[in-house]
Amino acid sequence: MRETWVVGAASNRFGKMSETGREAATRVSLQAIRQAGLGPKDIGYTFVANAFGISEHQAHVGPLINNGLGIPDVPSVTLESACSSSSAALHEAFVQVAGGFIDAALVVGAEKLSHMDTLSATSYFAIAADYAFETKNGATFPGLYATLASAYRQAFPTKDEMFGAIAVKNHANAARNPHAHFQKEISMATYLASPMIATPLRLYDCCPFSDGAAAVVVAAKEVMKSPVTEPLVVRASARSGSVTDMQDRPDLLGLPATRTAAAKAFRQAKMEPKDIDFLEVHDCFTIAEVLALEDLGFFPKGSAASAAQEGTTTRDGSLPVNSSGGLKAKGHPVSATGASQVVEIFEQVNGLAKGREVPKTETALAHNVGATGGSCSVHIFARR
Amino acid sequence: MSEPLPSAPHTIDEFVRAYEDSGKLRGFRCPGCGLVTATWGLACSRCGAADLVETELAPTGKVAAYTVLSVPGDEFLNDAPYAYVVVELDGGGRVTGWMPTVRREADLAIGERVRFVPSYKPGVQFAKDPGPTATG
Numbered sequence: 001m002r003e004t005w006v007v008g009a010a011s012n013r014f015g016k017m018s019e020t021g022r023e024a025a026t027r028v029s030l031q032a033i034r035q036a037g038l039g040p041k042d043i044g045y046t047f048v049a050n051a052f053g054i055s056e057h058q059a060h061v062g063p064l065i066n067n068g069l070g071i072p073d074v075p076s077v078t079l080e081s082a083c084s085s086s087s088a089a090l091h092e093a094f095v096q097v098a099g100g101f102i103d104a105a106l107v108v109g110a111e112k113l114s115h116m117d118t119l120s121a122t123s124y125f126a127i128a129a130d131y132a133f134e135t136k137n138g139a140t141f142p143g144l145y146a147t148l149a150s151a152y153r154q155a156f157p158t159k160d161e162m163f164g165a166i167a168v169k170n171h172a173n174a175a176r177n178p179h180a181h182f183q184k185e186i187s188m189a190t191y192l193a194s195p196m197i198a199t200p201l202r203l204y205d206c207c208p209f210s211d212g213a214a215a216v217v218v219a220a221k222e223v224m225k226s227p228v229t230e231p232l233v234v235r236a237s238a239r240s241g242s243v244t245d246m247q248d249r250p251d252l253l254g255l256p257a258t259r260t261a262a263a264k265a266f267r268q269a270k271m272e273p274k275d276i277d278f279l280e281v282h283d284c285f286t287i288a289e290v291l292a293l294e295d296l297g298f299f300p301k302g303s304a305a306s307a308a309q310e311g312t313t314t315r316d317g318s319l320p321v322n323s324s325g326g327l328k329a330k331g332h333p334v335s336a337t338g339a340s341q342v343v344e345i346f347e348q349v350n351g352l353a354k355g356r357e358v359p360k361t362e363t364a365l366a367h368n369v370g371a372t373g374g375s376c377s378v379h380i381f382a383r384r
Numbered sequence: 385m386s387e388p389l390p391s392a393p394h395t396i397d398e399f400v401r402a403y404e405d406s407g408k409l410r411g412f413r414c415p416g417c418g419l420v421t422a423t424w425g426l427a428c429s430r431c432g433a434a435d436l437v438e439t440e441l442a443p444t445g446k447v448a449a450y451t452v453l454s455v456p457g458d459e460f461l462n463d464a465p466y467a468y469v470v471v472e473l474d475g476g477g478r479v480t481g482w483m484p485t486v487r488r489e490a491d492l493a494i495g496e497r498v499r500f501v502p503s504y505k506p507g508v509q510f511a512k513d514p515g516p517t518a519t520g
Contacts, residue, residue, distance in 0.1 A: 134480055136400065136459070137468070137482055137507035138482030139457075140455065140456060140457050150451055150494065151494075196454055197453075247423060
């Protein structure tokens with residue numbers, strides 16, 4: 001396997017885009033390619049994530065992006081893995097570059113949801129669950145994570161303020177991130193006063209529906225003779241799956257796919273959780289950040305809920321988590337999310353995360369989940 | 385020649401229609417590892433053995449986890465608030481379903497007994513189980 005680097009990464013501002021997913025994807029792609037000091041003709045393959053592109057009446061968007069970049073002859077493919085679509089695309093890009101099939105790849109994720117009302121968007125999100133056995137039984141995406149939260153809170157005594165502290169932390173980080181959907185802090189009082197969406201989850205436990213696009217350029221070390229950015233060495237690119245349905249999970253206190261993907265990733269990287277300086281985890285809901293930190297092995301089961309409240313996972317804590325604001329406050333444009341986690345790590349390492357710097361940036365981990373854990377990606381990065 | 389495919393005893397549509405038509409909860413049992421599941425498949429999701437046996441699931445059980453939803457999807461638009469529940473069935477297996485009569489978090493508790501209620505409405509519907517005292 002060849003040593004493989006992330007050499008460029010770009011994101012637009014998440015929230016509400018006036019342009020289409022296709023336009024935004026093309027724009028951030030060119031930005032990421034230029035940032036890497038490359039040109040579109042250096043790209044050997046384009047890996048696209050655009051899970052709900054069909055809602056914009058557009059499938060097969062890869063060739064359109066490549067055409068817009070002036071490289072219509074470059075192959076492309078769209079990958080769908082629900083909310084983990086662009087980290088799945090990154091994994092495939094890594095496999096092709098590390099395996100020597102191509103020298104450089106473009107990974108781009110884009111999503112536009114703002115043309116739909118809340119009901120339609122909620123329904124779109126719910127089709128990533130088991131439509132026949134969950135959605136048809138009344139589940140929504142918040143409902144499924146709320147069910148996990150109820151099981152967690154039954155097993156481990158948890159105060160509302162612990163979940164609230166996660167929301168407050170991630171909003172504070174997003175307030176300092178120009179890519180974020182919500183660029184304002186919230187108080188604990190605001191959190192506690194927000195309406196219940198699916199008990200025990202309040203509005204401010206939930207990520208927003210966001211539009212957005214993010215792109216990452218991956219290249220083999222051997223072709224990057226004089227990189228113009230500080231590259232992220234891909235030390236691990238691991239994916240895993242698990243039983244999708246809540247009704248078939250052996251327990252409801254975590255996501256099995258996170259545990260298995262993390263085990264693979266740490267083995268590949270020859271690292272342990274204690275070797276990681278900061279991380280971006282999949283916090284589509286506050287409970288998801290808790291489960292992620294435990295399932296990834298950073299906290300024993302039942303002990304991560306208080307981490308934000310105690311300051312461990314704040315930007316200046318010993319293990320900064322979601323310095324970008326996370327899905328919770330940076331926003332969650334489904335197919336852009338995985339790539340945007342890498343954008344945050346890239347910006348931290350390259351000194352571009354002004355005002356939200358984390359203290360140590362030698363190593364980082366990105367954790368991205370598909371729906372309620374049917375899929376999971378874990379990537380580990382390090383400086384050269 | 386490859387091995388013939390296992391014959392699925394019924395389709396997903398038959399699962400769903402059974403909720404309404406026969407008042408039964410359908411499922412599979414794995415003779416190999418004993419898993420009981422209410423999810424359609426050709427092989428056991430735990431051990432991989434492809435010889436699942438059709439089985440009728442018990443209509444009663446207890447709540448393993450639940451949420452009360454205020455913002456539903458489009459197929460439950462006029463039903464919110466309602467509870468979405470994971471039920472641990474008597475005799476094994478878990479089923480997810482919904483409870484139209486549970487409208488507040490305090491109306492239900494984890495561990496509470498519930499019973500499957502056949503309904504013309506979509507999905508698996510549960511109600512609180514009055515228990516044996518109701519009929520003596």
